[in-house]
Amino acid sequence: MKRSLKPLALAASVLFTNSAFSDETKNTQQANVGVTIGLTGTNLEISTPLNNYVSVRGEININGKVDRKLTLENNRYDITFNPDTKSLFVDIHPFSGAFYLTGGLISQNINFELTGNTSTSVFNFNGTSYAYANVAAFMGKAGFSHSTAPYLGLGWSNRNKVSSGVAFSFEAGLIDVGTGSVDLAVECGSGLSSSQCSALQSDVAAEMSKVNSDLDRKLFYPVVKLGISYRF
Numbered sequence: 001m002k003r004s005l006k007p008l009a010l011a012a013s014v015l016f017t018n019s020a021f022s023d024e025t026k027n028t029q030q031a032n033v034g035v036t037i038g039l040t041g042t043n044l045e046i047s048t049p050l051n052n053y054v055s056v057r058g059e060i061n062i063n064g065k066v067d068r069k070l071t072l073e074n075n076r077y078d079i080t081f082n083p084d085t086k087s088l089f090v091d092i093h094p095f096s097g098a099f100y101l102t103g104g105l106i107s108q109n110i111n112f113e114l115t116g117n118t119s120t121s122v123f124n125f126n127g128t129s130y131a132y133a134n135v136a137a138f139m140g141k142a143g144f145s146h147s148t149a150p151y152l153g154l155g156w157s158n159r160n161k162v163s164s165g166v167a168f169s170f171e172a173g174l175i176d177v178g179t180g181s182v183d184l185a186v187e188c189g190s191g192l193s194s195s196q197c198s199a200l201q202s203d204v205a206a207e208m209s210k211v212n213s214d215l216d217r218k219l220f221y222p223v224v225k226l227g228i229s230y231r232f
Contacts, residue, residue: 032159032167034229039222040064040083040110045229049160052096057104059087069117074124075138076117084109087151098156106149106175110221114140114184125186125203126210135200136187140208144219145178153223162231169227180215184208 032047041064047057064083069076089104116138122129123138153173161167186204188197 030164030231032229032231034167034169034227036169036171036225036227038171038225040085040225041066043085043087043225045227047091047159047229052160053093055091055093055100055160057087057089057091057102059085059089061085070114076120077114077140078117079115080113082109082111082113084111089151091155093160098158098161100155100157102151102153102155102171102173104151106151107147108144108149108175108177109147110144110177112142114142114182125200126206128199128203130200130203134189134192134196136189138184138186138204140182140184142180142182144180144221146176149178149221150176151223157227159229159231164231167229167231169229171223171225171227173223175221175223177219177221179217180212180219182208182211182215184211 030049032045034045034047036043036045036059041061043059044062045057045059047055049055061084064081064085066081068079068081070079071077086107087104089102091100091102093100116123116132116135121132123132123135124130151173153171155169155171155173157167157169157171159167159169184204184207186201188200192200
């Protein structure tokens with residue numbers, strides 16, 4: 001009788017082992033879908049754990065437009081910030097816990113649109129002051145050289161630890177965006193003569209060259225974001 005129980009015990013052991021393995025496999029294949037909000041705007045996020053230590057994650061920007069005001073070289077600007085990004089990351093959980101290190105690539109078109117603020121009385125270009133009334137329009141764009149940028153960061157998340165339901169995350173890191181550049185343009189007011197208009201445009205070109213010289217170095221764009229997701 002004792003002999004006949006051995007195959008049954010062995011079968012039960014295999015059954016429960018396979019069942020546990022299946023549950024673990026199913027658990028690691030479950031995906032989290034969520035939203036992150038931070039310095040790269042609002043992003044839709046999808047992540048899938050491969051095991052207890054590694055997960056892959058993708059993000060796409062869904063709303064990044066932010067309006068700000070800035071004073072630069074004594075000129076006031078209205079700035080519209082548009083972080084257009086698509087990202088792919090690999091998250092490493094070295095202790096099989098909530099803390100993780102992350103790295104990946106970001107396809108980015110982070111740009112800033114600048115418009116001369118209408119509340120100012122004068123603009124200053126290349127050390128020369130021009131009355132606001134003599135400047136019909138002053139605008140510009142700023143961006144970065146790396147269209148595909150490497151990213152490194154670290155964070156905390158319980159995405160991989162919940163079997164289902166809501167999870168939270170926090171992440172901080174740096175995007176290697178390359179060098180920066182600014183393109184400035186000005187339209188002369190009707191009160192300027194043709195020679196005065198040429199002088200204004202020359203001063204704006206000199207101002208742009210000065211700013212671009214300052215930006216011709218390796219730059220990093222900071223990332224700080226909070227996230228909420230749901231695991232199916």
